[in-house]
Amino acid sequence: MSMASNIGYIYQDIYRDILNKISDSTFEAGERLPGELELSKLYSCSRATIRKALSILEREGYVYKKRGQGTFVKVNKLDYNLNYLESFTEQMLKSKRKPSSELLMIEKTDDVAVDVKQTLKLNGNDKVYRVKRLRYADEKIMAYEITNIRSDLCPDIQKYIDDNSSLYDVYEKVYGLKLKYGDVSLEAVLADEEISEILDIKINSPVLLMNCNVYLENDEPLYHVLCYYIGERYAFTARQYR
Amino acid sequence: MSMASNIGYIYQDIYRDILNKISDSTFEAGERLPGELELSKLYSCSRATIRKALSILEREGYVYKKRGQGTFVKVNKLDYNLNYLESFTEQMLKSKRKPSSELLMIEKTDDVAVDVKQTLKLNGNDKVYRVKRLRYADEKIMAYEITNIRSDLCPDIQKYIDDNSSLYDVYEKVYGLKLKYGDVSLEAVLADEEISEILDIKINSPVLLMNCNVYLENDEPLYHVLCYYIGERYAFTARQYR
DNA sequence: CAGTGGTCTAGACCACCCG
């Protein structure tokens, strides 16, 4: 195994390595992976570490396990865009659509709604970077997105954002922030005049309004995002376990 | 610890025991739980088993962990109605609202849409039970639901359903079926004439359309459900981990 | 029957937090 990163954890490296081998068809769809004991010999680690790596792959839907039989590569990996915190870019790439963005506005402001101030734990005149973007898939408008980012955690973020930037890449690679989870809510609303104009749809069209707060590893809030998805073009999907 | 069930696993028993102690405020909201080492002594098991139990509680949103500090009982357990496969009834009870249903229709039919036939793996003239219901919370209409249930798995289901039945209870307690997971999709649509009439809302109101297929432990499909939620009254929520 | 994944143990070292 070629392991580029030594900073991480063993199970992370193994997870990535197996994922790569699934992606490049070293492990083909439907194929049985080597048993856990064999993998632990291959990677020179304990079986518990292998199981941790496999459990992530299972949670994310890349493999499934059958007791007494083995671990298998899933044939049709469905993308559940609600099960994991993923960027729009990552979602589109997974579903083999071409993502792009149009940057409409960046501003640094302390004019923030009260509830957003609370969830972002802003004091007094603390400012946010507000980023407004249109999100496209295969050149078709999918959504209009308004993000409020805590300015203290991402100073001068405007320098790193252009039309097709992935904000996730900026958080993780520029600022070294570790995103942990997001709390999402979804509801159906009608497009008002402003939204319908921006999304280039008829007024009173159905729109999926997503509201999401994203937190770091230390449970500190990083940003809040509102996103209006065109009802006919976008659906959220999830697998719920009992 | 009083352990009623010996059949299960140690971590399951510990999970349940801690959950009970959270419910009856033996562990109060915001309080720190005993450390993992201490818990492993308390329950006479290894620390790994304690961690397994705690990880379930964490996933389900009952506790959170802080490295270097401890494991704490969550003050406001949010209910993420998309993270786990729960019945409408269970969701409402968790959020302290009174659920009720109005049974509109039950029929046994082989008139099933092609895609539903496929997901339910119906052959030729295999029939489904189709159940149409209105779902209420605190006496207010929340949703209109159309369920197609495989008739071979639930013979004579009409005998066990009335206005306020929980279908989940029927599946699990009457037929002994073990539900494993559901695949959900959500989109925003407009209420057409039929839907607006049934839900008693204006035509072209925003509606959240949920489409869900539920599977058993052996990955066999059990039922398909379409549900129209009134946009202003219902929001779906989830916690997504990265 | 041999091989698989599921559970469990009794250790160990680490990064992190607080007093």
Next chain:
DNA sequence: GGGTGGTCTAGACCACTGA
């Protein structure tokens, strides 16, 4: 420095599967 949770090891026994 002492306690916390996060990672990891090298074993063990079990339940389940298929040949």
